[in-house]
Amino acid sequence: MTGYLLKMLALNEMRLRMRRLSTVVALLAVIVISWAILEDPAGGHALIVINGARVLYTSSALALGSAAMASMLFSLGGFFLVRGRIAEDIRTGAGGVIGATPVRNGLFLAGRWFGAVAYLGLLVLAVMATMMVCHALRGDGPIQPLLYLSTYCLILLPAIMFAASCAILFDSWAPLMGKGGDLLFFLIWIAQLSVMAFIESSGSLGSLWTVCDFTGLATTMSTLAGHFDIRHTSLGGGATFDPALAPLTLPAVPWTASVLAMRFASAVLAPLPLLAAVLVFHRFSPDKVKVSSARQRRSPLALLDGGLRPLSRLVQPLFALSARLPRWCGQVLADVALTLAASPSAIAALLAAAVTAALVDVRLLGPVLLACVAGWGILVGDLSTRDFQAGVEDMTGAVAGGGARRYLRQFGAAAVLGWMFMGVVALRFAVHAPLRAAALAAGIFALAALASLFGRCSRTPRTFLALFLFGLYVASQAVTVPMLDAVGFNGAATVPSVLAYLAIGIAALAGGYAWNRFRA
Structure with a gap:
């Protein structure tokens, strides 16, 4: 019974989000951004540039590079896309009805979380489909859908899980429900990128600290470091390369057992904010979330x-x-x-x-x-x-x-x-x-x-x-x-x-x- 209820809560959450106009806007935005980051090499720019040489637009390179860039976007944007559902319940009066039901806090929030992760996952699939279309137009070699899918899951799944967990936590605790919570998460996001940059620069890419790499950026750099000298590496659509240098090729299966273990550990840690949300959830209690100046x-x-x-x-x-x-x-x-x-x-x-x-x-x-x-x-x-x-x-x-x-x-x-x-x-x-x-x-x-x-x-x-x-x-x-x-x-x-x-x-x-x- 509990499993069935959790399934229905998650499906309803995903359906409600998919029917919103904001989803259409977000979908168009991520498609445009995805298209923009993959520039035509004829213009002197490439997605991945290592020591002045561009990496060929094979399935492995496009999947890894685009997944890393998408992870930066979804680790921040996913939080804002998920956030606000509980506040909407309060505004519409549905919160009081939900609070009066016998559904436990943990089950209710877990349903919201699974629905949010599924919703963000569908947007990620849209990004992946866009990149495959770009590959057909500008890429090198055959399109490998399974390689794209495995890379996106490995890089992006912990990112969207952590973003959804934080969004539900911030919506569950009254002091973080406003604009101050938005700014706090933005600072957390910047701090996470800064820590990962420090790990990369200090040569600790294989350390246990990369377990906290929810964005997957350190993992991406670690993967590239296993095949190339990455002392001078640029990742993103604006990276310029020297056309006189021979292009590099990223192997088709770049993942190692240690990388897989680190990403699995990151995915296990990503839902931890959800556990905190269960403990502090206001359950739409009027004395905790009443809209008043004092509050x-x-x-x-x-x-x-x-x-x-x-x-x-x-x-x-x-x-x-x-x-x-x-x-x-x-x-x-x-x-x-x-x-x-x-x-x-x-x-x-x-x-x-x-x-x-x-x-x-x-x-x-x-x-x-x-x-x-x-x-x-x-x-x-x-x-x-x-x-x-x-x-x-x-x-x-x-x-x-x-x-x-x-x-x-x-x-x-x-x-x-x-x-x-x-x-x-x-x-x-x-x-x-x-x-x-x-x-x-x-x-x-x-x-x-x-x-x-x-x-x-x-x-x-x-x-x-x-x-x-x-x-x-x-x-x-x-x-x-x-x-x-x-x-x-x-x-x-x-x-x-x-x-x-x-x-x-x-x-x-x-x-x-x-x-x-x-x-x-």
Whole structure:
């Protein structure tokens, strides 16, 4: 009976997730990203480059390289895709019904976990299918589906298991249910990548520490080290190679017994956060998860907002000004004022960003801009979903202009907030580095449009937030790739990359507008 109930809970969880529009958005996003990381070698870039020589696009190389890159994405994005189901149960009132049933906490959370892992597994299969299509177009040698499947399972299964476990743990404990929990997991993800980089650099790839390598990156490097000298290795679509050097070939069956044992041990450890979730699960108890100001302030971010509440007075004139401005302009300014008033910590960050950008040397503006972009992206991620989360979406969509104008208003507010955070940097770039200023302008436009598009289509801020944080981290590491320098903080942007982001922004804005017009 218990096994049957667990099966039904997991299947229902997976079906509910697959029927969401956010799943379609996530699926399209992972397909586009998968296609983008596999560049044509004719352009001088390859997925894996070792000591200046590219590795041929055989099934083993494409499976290993793409699985490692997908693991970075799913180990972060999987958390945000899974997270939020319990909060949705509370919002819709289903939580009280679930809490009153005789189903045990462990069984309920295990059903959610199995359903989430199956859901992420289907997205992984979509990535694998995309890579096999790319192999047919750009690859070398025959396509080996079983080799792809075994590699993806070995690399990605512990990653998605750990991400799902952490998502359920963070949803089960009230202090971690808000945006503070999102930021905490992002720090955990970065720390994990940093630890794995240390293990790799210290020559401890075969040590027991690799058991904690849920992302599989250290395992990937260990596998490559068994066949090549990897002192100078690049992994990712932006890696450049020397065409004068003979290409390398990765053996068809690169896995050793020790690697298999390490990945199995990682998979065994990955569900440990789920055990902690069973112990701290609130079971939708009103005294633990009741939505109230007092309860919300228990998170560090909400505590900070509570302490900085007097700063909200600084935006009061914006409300008065918005009432005097005509139509769309006044609505945009009102949304900006509301966003800042609801998050006093954003006001403090905005003031700090403006002062710092005005005083530092122009050569240090890159790191300042990176911090500004990060803070702005986190702030505006939920701007386009705020009406839905507050239950007033139908009411705000009934005003003049309907949902389409609301979409444009939210896009405008996100863009204005971007200029408020990064306007000083843009002015200084305009004097000393005009191309970086143009990249910043195009980046603000594109990211604001994407935040509004993903938020309105998926009705959750975490679709944009996951992709944004992942892209920001990758861009901070690959500092010479123009297409990753969306806002110019690396100084690698070129005219084609600026125009590309401008086109992306126009397409996202037009697509979102058409979607909202259609739904209206």
